[in-house]
Amino acid sequence: xxxxxxxxxxxxxxxxxxxxxxxxxxxxxxxxxxxxxxxxxxxxxxxxxxxxxxxxxxxxxxxxxxxxxxxxxxxxxxxxxxxxxxxxxxxxxxxxxxxxxxxxxxxxxxxxxxxxxxxxxxxxxxxxxxxxxxxxxxxxxxxxxxxxxxxxxxxxxxxxxxxxxxxxxxxxxxxxxxxxxxxxxxxxxxxxxxxxxxxxxxxxxxxxxxxxxxxxxxxxxxxxxxxxxxxxxxxxxxxxxxxxxxxxxxxxxxxxxxxxxxxxxxxxxxxxxxxxxxxxxxxxxxxxxxxxxxxxxxxxxxxxxxxxxxxxx
Amino acid sequence: xxxxxxxxxxxxxxxxxxxxxxxxxxxxxxxxxxxxxxxxxxxxxxxxxxxxxxxxxxxxxxxxxxxxxxxxxxxxxxxxxxxxxxxxxxxxxxxxxxxxxxxxxxxxxxxxxxxxxxxxxxxxxxxxxxxxxxxxxxxxxxxxxxxxxxxxxxxxxxxxxxxxxxxxxxxxxxxxxxxxxxxxxxxxxxxxxxxxxxxxxxxxxxxxxxxxxxxxxxxxxxxxxxxxxxxxxxxxxxxxxxxxxxxxxxxxxxxxxxxxxxxxxxxxxxxxxxxxxxxxxxxxxxxxxxxxxxxxxxxxxxxxxxxxxxxxxxxxxxxxxxxxxxxxxxxxxxxxxxxxxxxxxxxx
Numbered sequence: 001x002x003x004x005x006x007x008x009x010x011x012x013x014x015x016x017x018x019x020x021x022x023x024x025x026x027x028x029x030x031x032x033x034x035x036x037x038x039x040x041x042x043x044x045x046x047x048x049x050x051x052x053x054x055x056x057x058x059x060x061x062x063x064x065x066x067x068x069x070x071x072x073x074x075x076x077x078x079x080x081x082x083x084x085x086x087x088x089x090x091x092x093x094x095x096x097x098x099x100x101x102x103x104x105x106x107x108x109x110x111x112x113x114x115x116x117x118x119x120x121x122x123x124x125x126x127x128x129x130x131x132x133x134x135x136x137x138x139x140x141x142x143x144x145x146x147x148x149x150x151x152x153x154x155x156x157x158x159x160x161x162x163x164x165x166x167x168x169x170x171x172x173x174x175x176x177x178x179x180x181x182x183x184x185x186x187x188x189x190x191x192x193x194x195x196x197x198x199x200x201x202x203x204x205x206x207x208x209x210x211x212x213x214x215x216x217x218x219x220x221x222x223x224x225x226x227x228x229x230x231x232x233x234x235x236x237x238x239x240x241x242x243x244x245x246x247x248x249x250x251x252x253x254x255x256x257x258x259x260x261x262x263x264x265x266x267x268x269x270x271x272x273x274x275x276x277x278x279x280x281x282x283x284x285x286x287x288x289x290x291x292x293x294x295x296x297x298x299x300x301x302x303x304x305x306x307x308x309x310x311x312x313x
Numbered sequence: 314x315x316x317x318x319x320x321x322x323x324x325x326x327x328x329x330x331x332x333x334x335x336x337x338x339x340x341x342x343x344x345x346x347x348x349x350x351x352x353x354x355x356x357x358x359x360x361x362x363x364x365x366x367x368x369x370x371x372x373x374x375x376x377x378x379x380x381x382x383x384x385x386x387x388x389x390x391x392x393x394x395x396x397x398x399x400x401x402x403x404x405x406x407x408x409x410x411x412x413x414x415x416x417x418x419x420x421x422x423x424x425x426x427x428x429x430x431x432x433x434x435x436x437x438x439x440x441x442x443x444x445x446x447x448x449x450x451x452x453x454x455x456x457x458x459x460x461x462x463x464x465x466x467x468x469x470x471x472x473x474x475x476x477x478x479x480x481x482x483x484x485x486x487x488x489x490x491x492x493x494x495x496x497x498x499x500x501x502x503x504x505x506x507x508x509x510x511x512x513x514x515x516x517x518x519x520x521x522x523x524x525x526x527x528x529x530x531x532x533x534x535x536x537x538x539x540x541x542x543x544x545x546x547x548x549x550x551x552x553x554x555x556x557x558x559x560x561x562x563x564x565x566x567x568x569x570x571x572x573x574x575x576x577x578x579x580x581x582x583x584x585x586x587x588x589x590x591x592x593x594x595x596x597x598x599x600x601x602x603x604x605x606x607x608x609x610x611x612x613x614x615x616x617x618x619x620x621x622x623x624x625x626x627x628x629x630x631x632x633x634x635x636x637x638x639x640x641x642x643x644x645x646x647x648x649x650x651x652x653x654x655x656x657x658x659x660x661x
Contacts, residue, residue: 204418204420204424205423208418208424208486209437211376211378211411211416212415212437212438213408213409213410213412213441215407222429301428302475303427306473306475
């Protein structure tokens with residue numbers, strides 16, 4: 001098991017290299033340069049060249065990439081933002097908790113609602129307890145996040161004044177963003193749980209359990225749930241990682257200073273180190289979460305555990 | 314088979330005019346079409362027929378394990394120890410399942426829960442039917458006992474199904490069924506998924522267990538050899554009907570009259586003591602269960618079929634315990650029309 005985890009962690013190295021090279025190349029080969037954006041329209045070519053030189057942007061692409069990677073590997077230094085001249089590492093550390101908290105709360109909400117309701121709809125298939133939640137879920141899944149976010153803002157902070165509309169200072173600030181991001185996710189989770197559960201309760205071993213005289217509740221909770229959860233765990237893990245990098249609309253709407261806004265602003269201002277830093281951090285987190293999911297698998301499914309340890313045990 | 318007039322033995326199972334359909338939005342599959350048979354306490358009946366004859370559907374109906382939404386019991390009754398399974402409440406059903414009636418399922422690869430240890434899966438039915446108030450240690454003791462009985466070292470009870478071979482898994486499936494020493498055991502093709510050497514072992518084991526515990530057995534199979542080895546009664550099933558029922562003697566005695574389908578079944582088995590160039594398979598396929606023939610269900614494939622076979626459903630003709638559902642039997646000496654069968658509302 002430990003060997004497997006180590007192998008997977010080592011496997012992250014080529015992934016990070018690949019992602020960093022791709023993003024770096026895209027940023028470098030798209031038209032424009034940071035200095036002309038920072039200095040604006042009125043700047044002279046001389047001033048632009050001067051600033052680009054200061055930022056190190058006048059060097060050839062491969063050389064810049066090499067320096068960037070070397071600094072990270074040798075000094076764990078992600079460089080300075082072209083615009084603010086502040087170290088990227090500090091900014092990442094300030095923004096990560098916000099993105100993390102938002103994604104975590106949203107996925108938690110999604111699990112708390114999506115999984116139990118998904119199980120209910122599967123067990124009560126074709127009854128009102130199936131159709132009603134399904135319709136509600138379809139509505140939430142179809143709503144664009146930004147629109148739902150605006151509705152929530154309008155209702156709860158503008159009209160009712162219960163929750164603040166922007167900022168990230170207290171946990172109360174996270175309630176609306178959590179709802180805006182988490183409810184559509186809960187809908188997806190519910191649909192997924194439903195289909196996974198439906199497939200599981202049609203398996204032969206469920207019939208075996210019934211043939212032993214097991215009551216329905218035991219059949220569902222003891223025999224079906226653990227099997228149905230296996231694909232759900234994957235979705236929870238991947239979606240959690242995705243929500244951290246996917247929350248642009250929500251972050252912008254509620255003025256949450258998270259990683260997504262950092263990437264968006266970075267792209268707009270050609271701030272290569274900002275975009276690179278946030279992207280690499282998200283990539284690493286994503287890989288770690290997927291690894292975590294795979295480890296959790298082993299505790300649910302003994303077949304996978306046996307595969308990891310490479311033995312029959 | 315015990316005839317209606319005298320009942321020398323107590324009946325374990327009585328199936329009366331059982332009719333099962335699978336209903337979907339598009340079509341109705343007539344899987345079991347009014348079958349009746351009974352099984353004495355301690356007796357063994359073999360349910361024989363080709364794939365799709367409705368054997369497994371019958372077995373699932375006996376335990377009321379048909380797929381809830383699609384599988385419907387339209388008619389008939391199933392009496393277990395004299396009480397109706399069909400009229401039982403869910404709670405009564407749970408008490409019956411596992412303890413009074415248990416089933417060995419066909420496919421050992423899918424019938425076991427992959428995420429539970431085999432020990433847990435075997436102890437479950439003991440735990441669920443723990444009227445004697447066994448302690449956890451006693452339950453584990455019983456699990457060890459059952460595992461020993463089916464020839465699996467008890468130390469392996471902490472292992473998961475994927476760690477066992479097909480034959481071993483079938484033993485686990487049998488152990489689950491036997492854990493509570495049921496009064497009636499339904500074995501649904503228990504050896505189909507196994508290779509021949511293991512088949513013999515598993516059959517021997519089922520026989521031994523039956524003899525030791527006095528369990529009544531419904532053996533479902535398409536293999537007449539297995540029937541000859543294990544059963545004292547035989548019911549031949551075709552397209553959801555029983556075309557011939559009788560004691561093993563009646564059925565296996567080639568001197569007797571038989572249903573053409575039964576003859577066809579025997580014609581397709583190789584015999585060691587006869588010189589036959591080619592086996593004679595039954596031509597054609599089983600009729601589509603969504604659109605059954607008008608007359609005798611076997612008539613499209615039957616070499617002996619006459620005009621009336623295509624038009625009228627055959628009656629059942631009885632001689633002692635031997636029952637045959639075929640038109641040609643009306644002219645055979647000693648066989649009389651079964652009166653009770655006439656009342657059965659035939660479908661159509």
